[in-house]
Each structure stands twice: as structure tokens, then as C-alpha cells.
Amino acid sequence: MNEYELAVIGDIHGNALALDALLQCLEGRVSKYVFVGDYVNRGPDSSRVIDLLVKLSGRHQSVFVAGNHDLAFQNALEAGPLSPFLRIGGAATVRSYVPTPTGDVLEALRAAVPYEHRQFLKSMTPHFRGGGLLVTHRPNDRPTDAPASDYHVYGHQPQRSGAPWIGERHAAIDTGCGTLPNGRLTALFVPDRTYVQVSEVGEVVSSSRS
Template structure:
């Protein structure tokens, strides 16, 4: 029996949908290969639970987990020169509340920066293993026929592995609007597929496959199934309400 590969991206704290999708796929850790393309945190309500589960999948099931730009933004608030603004304005408050409790800012008038600094200290003290895990994540993975990344590849690099790490997790338009320089299919997340073909379903082109269904925006959480060179797709609807 051929081994199936399942690829999921941009979970963004949507823990319930993630588990529902794994069940929908019939994922079996003993026989299947799971690849996760990053963005486990921010915007959704259960970032802590998602990271905990991803750690378990990697350590116990040999799943592959890549780093996304939101994971990097989370890590950056613990650096010597933290970029708190970028994190907080891209769904970071939900991540803080997931780790510290929904009532963390209760009783404070609006956003309280000192309370936020206390939250960072709390996370560093109680979830050092999560931070270390996210720091350990690679930015790309490949097999015989596919390259897996969070955001994409810069077409100007003949050796795609030489591109700066930021391109793997942040690139968008120059990757989407140009042919790649590789001879493998590039599987990526980062850009919601509703922005690629007005549908939350998996997007296919001749050399790229986009799988971010925009779950945290109220659309879908997608899974790409690869088996013997063919593709199947699975999805579950988001439990969150869309803005439109």
C-alpha cells in the first residue's frame, strides 16, 4: 500500500478544525506522512493548543513542521529587539490570551503595555518548550517531486535554498506572478486561496499548489493529499464567522 502524504497550512489557532480535518482525512500516524507549512499561532483562539499538538505530532509521529511568518512574529517579541507592534497588529493578542488566559487584560482600560510585558514573561517562564520548538523549525522541506514552503520561492535564485529565510515565510506577489526556477511542484500556504481563484478550495497551477483556505477568516481549513503522484483534497469549514 502506497504511503499517503497530507499537507496542511495556516492553522492559526483553529485547533478544533485542525483535529476535525485530520479525522476527515483518515490520517493514520503509523502509515501516513504529515507535513505542516506553518502559521500555527495568531488570530484564532487556541494557538497554545495547536502548538502543543504540533509538537506531539513532530516528536511522536515524525511529522514535518515548517515555520510561518506568524510563528516568526511570535518569536520576535522575545528577541533582544522585539517587534511588538508587528505582532500585536497581526492577531497577536489572541495568541497572548491563548497562553495567558482570556481574562489576562481584564480590568485594564484598553490595551495595557505593562500587562503585555508581564504576559511575555509568563510565556517565557511556563512555555519555554514552545518557544524552543518554534525556533527549531526549518523553513523548507522537499521530497522527490515537491518543495514545501510556507510562503513561496523567489524566482531570481537559481538555487532556491540560497534565498534569505524571510522569503520562505513572507514572499507573495513576486512568487505568485512569476514562474519558479525549480523543476518540482511548489506547495505553499500564506496566501488565502480566495485571493487566488475566488474560492477557499485548494488552488492548482502548472507549478504551484496553494492550500491556505483562510480558516481563521471564516472560510476553510484545507488538506492536500498526495499519493503516487496524484492529488486529492479535503477540507472542513471554519467555525469562525466571515466578515462578508
Template sequence: MLPFFRSRLSKPKPQLPEGVRVYAMSDIHGCAHLLMPMLRVIDADLAHSRPSHAIEVFMGDYIDRGPDTRSTLDILIERSRRNNTVFLKGNHESFLVRVLREPHLLNDWLRIGGAQTLASYGVSSADLRGDPTNLLRELARAIPRSHVEFLRNLRLSFTCGDFFFVHAGIRPGLPLSEQHEDDLLSIRDEFLKSDEHFSKYIVHGHTPVRSAELRANRANIDTGAYATGNLTLMSIQGTRLLAV
């Protein structure tokens, strides 16, 4: 693991409660083959350091674009049975839930990676034949109930100590308690260009960067796994942030 953070942040540094360690990942996008090695890194670190309280935070966009959404959700659901996990919603999960209610949006979903998700459940978008309702019925039959429950129970954000975890970011100028779901899942420029020191340090994904980007007010750990083969894991303990 490589330290990124200490010299770039003005005091006081954001801090987790004593004894707490957070492991964070974002934008897995169906890359189960990249997720498993990162989970092994977490397990090895837990076995070596034995923190008093470990929390694994996954910050959305588990589905679409990458090759194996189904296995990715299976792995995360199984992980939740053995570890202390927090699962946040991403814009891709939100859009899939909307597509299931509004079939006319199917082609929009396919264009942003839905075809790969369908294929992972054994459903081919080539079977569309002009009727999205039938294709979505086929998906509804193929997707396990545990996956449906997983998608329904995703949280919008998670706070621990001085850190606020969210998929995309926040609307500058609004208190964290008044943020809108659309911004938490999809905001880009207004947040990314802001130098505002928010009430919490924001850890997010959603906008791919070449390597983990740590700034004075936020950290972006979406490194475009499905396109680059690089899934970033961040570990936070006390005031120390490490990324691999």
C-alpha cells in the first residue's frame, strides 16, 4: 500500500474514531476478477493488524460495463454475511431499478453497459425484437431474489468520524443533511471543481481518474476498473489514508 495523503491536507486532518479502520472501494462495474484480489488484500491486512473495528464500504456501481455483474453481486452478498459491510447506491443501480419500472428506458440502459449485465444473467439483448417489456421480464426471472434485495437496500451515504462516503459527491453550499439523491449519485463538475472545505471529508467515486486523487476536501478512488483493469482499494485509520 502506498501513502498518498499526509502532506497535502491542511490541519486539522480528518480522523476516524480510535480503533476504527475503513476499507473503501467504488465502481467495481462487474469486474469480479478484480474484486477478489482486493478482498484478499483486506483479509491479509485484517489478519496482520487486527483493528478493533473494521468497516468495509462499497460506494456503488457494482453492475454494468464489466463482464460479470452476477458474480460481483454474489461475492458482495456473501461478504456481507461474514464481515462488517456497508453498501452504497450508485447511479447505475438507480438506473436499473428505474428501467425495471419504465421499460421504455431499456435502450438507454443498454448503451451505458446494461447489455453486459443482461449477459451475466444469461439474457441476450439480441432478443429485444422491439419489445423491451419481454426482455425485462426475462431478466426479472433470471436475477436471484438475493440480488433484488441487495439492490433495494443500498444506502445513499455513510458517515464515520470526519469522513462522508458517497458514490458521486455532494452539492457545494448545502448541508450534508439536505443533499439530494440525484447529486449524491451523479454530480460531477460543481463538486469536483469546488475548493470548499465541507463539514466532512468526502470519499467518492463515479468520475474515473488515472490513479487515486486525494485533495484537501475529497478523495476520488474510481480508477475506471472495467476499462483500465485497475480497481483501487483505500484504507483509512486515524488520519492516515492509504491506497493500493
């Protein structure tokens, strides 16, 4: 593998086991990481997912696109109320920070989220552009001024086949990690558009590399 490639990583949804395994697989093999968002909710360990990403950003060039679940989490922490966040799977995220919440759950959550995690949420970006690549969370998040020639990679739409959809002009790389039975976490390599995947329990299960 070309050590100077960029890796675009799909929706994680609170699965720290899969993320940790994928990062170990990629360590030393790529020069830059770009994440499509949806780091939290539904899976069991959103807190540890953010912790792993904070640590990664201290070691490698990393870009974190904001997913709708992450923005809902940020909004709950900064403004409230909590109910819109809970309606999209936020209870799992709350439990990852406050295992046995009592009383005012929102205040308990706000007290439990570390400063570094709040800064991580503030560091998120609406999209990434560079070198002919465009990364957004959702397919319709494409900026109006993005060149049509940019290769567009996005998440948000789970691919029920378990494999990323890779076309000539765009790629969908949400492969159900944390959301679908037997979901996978995918890293797409740019520029050659090959990929590697890990399972929900952190095993490398598929690769388009020869």
C-alpha cells in the first residue's frame, strides 16, 4: 500500500471496537484520515469513539466532517433540550458517558463530557475538499461551488450489501457499522478507490486490495 494515500472512513455510530481495529490496521499506511461523520449514537461506546479520534488527531493529520448525529449531540450539550437527541439514538451515547443517569440527565451528561470531547465537536467541519476529492456526510451536502470533477465520498446512507458503493464520480461508504446487523466499518483509499473493512467485533473481513 502506498504510505502516502488518504483514507476516508465511514460512519462509526458508537462502535469503538471496530474503530480501534481499523485504526490499528491503517497505522503507518496512510498519511491523512478524513471521517464522514456520525461518530456517536446507536452503538455502545460513543464516548470511547470520540476519545480514540481525539488521540488520533494528536498523531496524524485528521479531518472530521460533522454528521447529523454529532451535530445533535453538540446541540444538546450547548443548548438543549435533550429529547431531539434521544429520538435519534442518543440514549446509547448518554449511557456511554453516564452509565446510571438519575435526576437531571442533561445536566449529568454535560458534567460528564470531557473538555477535549467538546473541543472535538467544535472542530468538526461541514465538508472536506482537496486534491480533487470532496467528502461530505450526506450525498446532498455537496457545496454549490464544488467542481463537478471532484470525486464525492459520503456516508449517511447504509449500504445493506455490507460493501461500499464505488462509482466513477462518487462513493457511498456507510456500511452499517453500529446500525445494521453484521454491519461493517469501511476505509476507502484515495486516489485508487480500493478499501478495507472491519466487522462489528473488529476483525478484518473484506479488502479490495490484491
